[in-house]
Amino acid sequence: MARPRLSTIYAATSCSTSTSTTASPARAFVPTAYAAFQERLSNGTLGLDDARQLFDGLLHGADPVPTRALDALLSALAHVPPSTAWSNGPALAVELFKRMDRCASPQAAPTGYTYNILIDCYRRAHRPDLGLAIFGRLLRTGLGLNVVAYSMVIDGFFKEGEVDKAYDLFRKMEKQGISPDVVTYNSTIDGLCKSKAMDKVEKVLQQMLDAGSKVEM
Incomplete structure (x- = not known):
């Protein structure tokens, strides 16, 4: 059975929580989709497009998630070991940081921790x-x-x-x-x-x- 795309998980979770007055859709989405993200990243089945869609879904959602959720994804990418399925996690983390940097949402503004992740990516890239x-x-x-x-x-x-x-x-x-x-x-x-x-x-x-x-x- 094919696994659902992370973007599908995002949409389903957002819809199921949209009527709740106690939790925002984006915040409720984070544990479910992030767990799927981590699992697929570790076993080499996470696609680049899925990673980008997940990050963009968090970044540009109607109810932005805190920076710490975006940082968690960047950090996971920065530390993923090279493999035949995933050759350069740090490079994708840098790419996604640039998207985050261009976003106007105050909730998604890079923090000192975000910059630490980026510096670590360049260290791992030998730059x-x-x-x-x-x-x-x-x-x-x-x-x-x-x-x-x-x-x-x-x-x-x-x-x-x-x-x-x-x-x-x-x-x-x-x-x-x-x-x-x-x-x-x-x-x-x-x-x-x-x-x-x-x-x-x-x-x-x-x-x-x-x-x-x-x-x-």
């Missing part, structure tokens, strides 16, 4: 330069800096062998009011060790000790 550009845009939004975004940009540059760029960003963190966390220290120490920059490793370790942080090695 830390684009991740840095998005990080710069995050600074201009007024949403504020966060250690997760900073750490992912740093890690992206280390993974691509751009050690000087990564280390320079690490040194700028506290100047911009962001204290490195365990993840940042681990990523930085690992990257510096792999590049045999032991003098810099010593400085980072000392900074970590001075800050009283504990690093899980």
Whole structure:
């Protein structure tokens, strides 16, 4: 028996809840369709068109869902492992983010978490330069800096062998009011060790000790 398209699930759920005064159609839709989305994404049967239709149904519905529901879909796409059925989840997440960014609905406005997902997509795509550009845009939004975004940009540059760029960003963190966390220290120490920059490793370790942080090695 053929599985129903996610767009069909959306329509059916919206119709069945349209007379309710206690729950909005879009909000009621999220658990059912998202579960189907996750299942098909994990087993490789989710089509690109289905993913786009689901996202657009949420984004442009008469009763927009909160950004966190859209973020959940973007995050799922960003983390799906490559397979013969699904080659590039992060690329589709970036595409859908652009649709979200163009939407005028205040409820669908990207948050700091949304930008973190996008930066992670570019890291997974081996394009830390684009991740840095998005990080710069995050600074201009007024949403504020966060250690997760900073750490992912740093890690992206280390993974691509751009050690000087990564280390320079690490040194700028506290100047911009962001204290490195365990993840940042681990990523930085690992990257510096792999590049045999032991003098810099010593400085980072000392900074970590001075800050009283504990690093899980």
